[in-house]
Amino acid sequence: MTGGIGTGGDIVVVGGSVAAVTAADALRQHGHEGSITVVSEERHAPYVRPPLSKGMLKGTETPESVFISPLRADVDFRTGSRAVGLDRGRRRVLLDGGEELPYDGLVVASGARARRLRPYDPQAGDAGELVVRDLDDAVRLRAIFAEAASLIVVGGGFLGMEIASTARGLGLDVTVVDQDPPLVRQFGAFLAEHMTRAALDEGVRLVRAPGGVELPGDGRPTAVRTSEGELLEADVVVSAVGDLPNVEWLADAGLGGPAGLLVDERCRVAPGIVAAGDVVARVSERTGRPRRSPHWGSAIAQARSAAMALLMGDEAPAYRPSPYYWTEQWGLDIKVCGEIMPGSTLNILTGSLEARSALIQWTRDGAPVAAATVNHRTPLAKLRKIATTP
Ligand SMILES: Cc1cc2nc3c(=O)[nH]c(=O)nc-3n(C[C@H](O)[C@H](O)[C@H](O)COP(=O)(O)OP(=O)(O)OC[C@H]3O[C@@H](n4cnc5c(N)ncnc54)[C@H](O)[C@@H]3O)c2cc1C
Structure with a gap:
């Protein structure tokens, strides 16, 4: 693409989780001496997401135990601040309070949010639909589980099956609804079938809804209607139906789309702009199509790579994906x-x-x-x- 920005200048990182924190750290490790400002819309300090569907729901982790070690003192970390736009010509990140942050280099690490079944307006709130994406979601669901006897999880992917497993361990009566057999996309047929058997052995009910489902009513859902017309009811319904990349704030700058924010082999988006983590899409060598890799290990590896590319440009080593992920269930x-x-x-x-x-x-x-x-x-x-x- 070109050379990097060097080790001076102002860098803005948008995002408040593992990709943002790792990128800020890597920038300093690689000698960046200018300012680094990390802008996160969350009110919490950065925390680890994987335990949210496991130990946090179970009660073996607490909000205090999932925080990531504090950011370096030489990084300006701003919580509760949302990037709402990008002016690429003037090199400014536009914040929700009207402030504009000038940058020489930008790291996009705005991650992803939970996909929902009901129409969702982030300003109006979630209209009661329960998901597990952030710390507040997990704390709330843990309290709800303590009062509930039955649960329906919509979605039989990693997240849905982890939530189901944790809830079953807490003694809830659990049903998982999905269009497809659980975990086949993630694990292939053989291992997925073994996992499904483990779930059934624990007394979980699996329901196939090939045409999809809807959540009837308003407020916190207590039922799921399948497109085949079956009405399933429970004290609690949780949606675990995938995630969507947080790219909307980049739309007016002509960047990002439904598949994510496309990067090159060094995690670069455009001159002076790099990206890492769940927001990132890369063209798959196998399929030739853009694909995200929304896993913890990918976020860390991409953030390190993106930081080097921002400083060193073409001199930085190319990012070599080495997918690694894990799950705990049954x-x-x-x-x-x-x-x-x-x-x-x-x-x-x-x-x-x-x-x-x-x-x-x-x-x-x-x-x-x-x-x-x-x-x-x-x-x-x-x-x-x-x-x-x-
Ligand atoms: C419940 C759960 C369990 C998981 N379990 C596993 C697991 O077992 N193994 C595994 O490998 N991976 C797991 N993952 C995935 C892993 O957590 C993610 O891949 C990782 O968190 C991605 O990090 P990120 O920094 O790219 O994005 P995110 O963690 O999504 O963070 C993005 C941050 O940016 C902020 N932000 C977004 N938009 C803006 C904006 N416009 N302005 C300012 N800030 C913004 C968000 O509030 C958020 O803090 C799990 C995820 C979840 C939700």
């Missing part, structure tokens, strides 16, 4: 490296799924594409190697 702790591609073959290298402990490799056309542990202690470096080495 007593199964699963860690995955690589991409479980459609049509790949699963090989159990050690243990067995029946014994609830295994080391697994997926291959496609004879070449490894992914590896996973199920309740199995394998160092991450070794797992990565198994995911890539024949």
